[in-house]
Amino acid sequence: MYRYDEFDAAFVAQRAAQFREQVRRRLSGALTEDEFRPLRLMNGVYLQLHAYMLRVAIPYGTLDAEQMRMLAHVAEKYDRGYGHFTTRQNIQFNWPQLKDIPDILDDLAGVRMHAIQTSGNCIRNVTSDPLAGVAADEIEDPRPTAELIRQWSSLHPEFTFLGRKFKIAVTGAENDRAAVAVHDVGLRIVRGPDGEIGYRVLVGGGLGRTPMIAKTLREFLPRAHLLPYLEATLRVYNLLGRRDNKYKARIKILVHEMGIDAFRAAVEDEFARLDPEASAPDPAEVARIAAYFAPPAYPELPDACPALERARRAHPEFDAWVRRNVHPHKVPGHAAATISLKPIGGAPGDATAEQMRLMADVAERHSMGELRITHEQNVVLPHLRKDELFQVWRMLASQGLDAPNRGLVTDIIACPGLDYCALATARSIPVAQAISRRFADPALQERIGPLAIKISGCINACGHHHVGHIGILGLDKAGVESYQITLGGDPTDDAALGERTGPGFAFDQVPDVVETLVRRYLELRQPGETFLQTYRRLGMTPFKEALYAAA
């Protein structure tokens, strides 16, 4: 994991002190709310329905046990004993007071954490593959690249008052687990013609009210040109992106309106005017960062693990958890495991302080002190020994963290929705809870197989409904919540946006709607076929008939 040096530590401490001063000036009246709003947003502070909300960055989703314990401390001391892990690998606290936030930031700075650029019209927290560094299909660990971008984008003097937010995602694996095609800029680590490592640069993807799949900006970018090329891309966006309408201000609209070829020409022209040497980090700096992500010292173990097999046979519930939540690891005798934050009937992504402390303990004892947050709002233990999986599972079970449902119908993504969020038009967490209860039976979930349900409480799509196999979008129709259903969305390599089934449904109908869709799929599927595959084979018609025939 990356460790701050004295400069990183001083930078974050200064930023916390700067925000303390900004809060003081707001409370004194020197700053109006209009002036303070962008300043607080670019430090992760929102005002929601019931309270302020603080979003803390977990850069590229990686954190250590000490940091997880600090999150638990913040939850208990300044909030109501819990936090909410988000689809952007961050954590949100729902109840802090503005006057306490400077103290929270000081506490976080003590463990190398911050809230810098977790909101606002700036370059946001960089996201990445939760299995970075351990996945068997990896070309290169994406985290050194993500860390380089984190540092470069922090308080960037030129790109802090952009037309709109700007999200960058990086993946280094064959299988894209970072949804790079739905980001403003997506980076895929690839090998060039001579085998050297570089990037395929995608641009103009995004969800929100105008969902778009990213287009290729540069087929192969040499590693040394990454930051200068990002600078050129951001400058073109900053100068030419629309500012007349906030819903048309993302880079995807600019790329769409200019056309990818004209946009590419503008970026290449800007890039040609730059001196890459003047803005790129020197190779020694890149190497310094990369060294922090060197694989830990794994013990040498045989890959086969009789103890694990015995435990699986003896404990069917453990066996189910291993089947669903444990991932292959590139080192023999090891595994990575997903801690599901989707217990039946729970609020997706929520964890109590007690649960956070337990996860920290498990990580310390069994996962070399390391944890990851996934964009599915779960947690990953990346470095487990296979022969310790049973102990890990027992520890997790003691706090209700053992749901064996990763990737299944109850592993639902949901935004906070109208229960918390000032922008929402409908509730989303209670919809997720009702669906989760409907499909509570683990055997039924396993029979249904992989199925990603994603719920957003407004058109801004924080719940990623466009890329859900079943997407649910809550709207307000004349004062009544109405839920639109989309089918066939997919954020992975074959990225696709879901298609609308037809008229929306009432709040109470949604679990029935999902059940009807699932039943239809079970009737129609061929052996081994997932929901998404069946949908792709047969299209919308049979599902639409099932939903609307009775009406």
Next chain:
Amino acid sequence: MAKRFNPVVLTANALESGAPLWWTGAGWSESFADARVATTPEQAATLQALADTPLMQAATVGPCLVEVVEEDGAWRPASRREAIRASRSPTFAYGPEAASRRGPGARAA
């Protein structure tokens, strides 16, 4: 045809804590039940003028009027959003309380 007048209350969020506030006629309260309801356009205009004063803008965040309706002799916010806000809680149990209700057996149906 002019829009029918709906009764309103003045609300905002507290600057320091962020908590929802309602104007009682004499000051702010954290309880919706204390809100002074403007039942005529003239009263509503007075509240709006109050919301627009620089002092109010500086001391709270986002002061604005929201519609209320009368039900069984009591006022309640007209929209679901404002009803949730006035309840000062999400519509479900959350945090440690919700977790302890579920108990450790998350897997159980």
Next chain:
Amino acid sequence: MPLLDDTGFVPDPWTRLADDRPAPEGARVIVSLARLREQGPPAGAAALGVHVAPEDDPEAVAEAAARAALISVGFSSFADGRGFSVARRLRAAGFAGELRAFGPLIADQFAALRACGFDAVEIPEALAARQDEAQWLAAARSMTLGYQRGYALPGRNILEARRAAREEAAR
């Protein structure tokens, strides 16, 4: 309007000239880009400044920069960050004259403005009354470290500092 540089509020030796007004003899004047293109530099002025907007054609801005001793870059609001990139481009293209940011900018942006190449900021009276000189100077110095190479950051550049430390260690 009040003018600030890194020493605080300073007198403004330049006069902004409406498009239909002649230049006072021997004055330092700032004219609009449109006026410069239509009428050329005003007769009698001692020095030429040009005010540009972020949406102005970059070629025309570059041409003006070649003739002007001062460029004033307009910001429609503090949230309109295009001017930062306009300044960067001008400096990268070799403009060595005075660069001034013009508009309702706030103290918290002072350091970033200077890092992108601005020398001074001209702000509305009301804003200057609410955010005094002390706030501007304090905000400009609240961060003394930064990561970006190629920008005039206040204080130390972290990447350069690390490089120096590496070289020191290698010696």
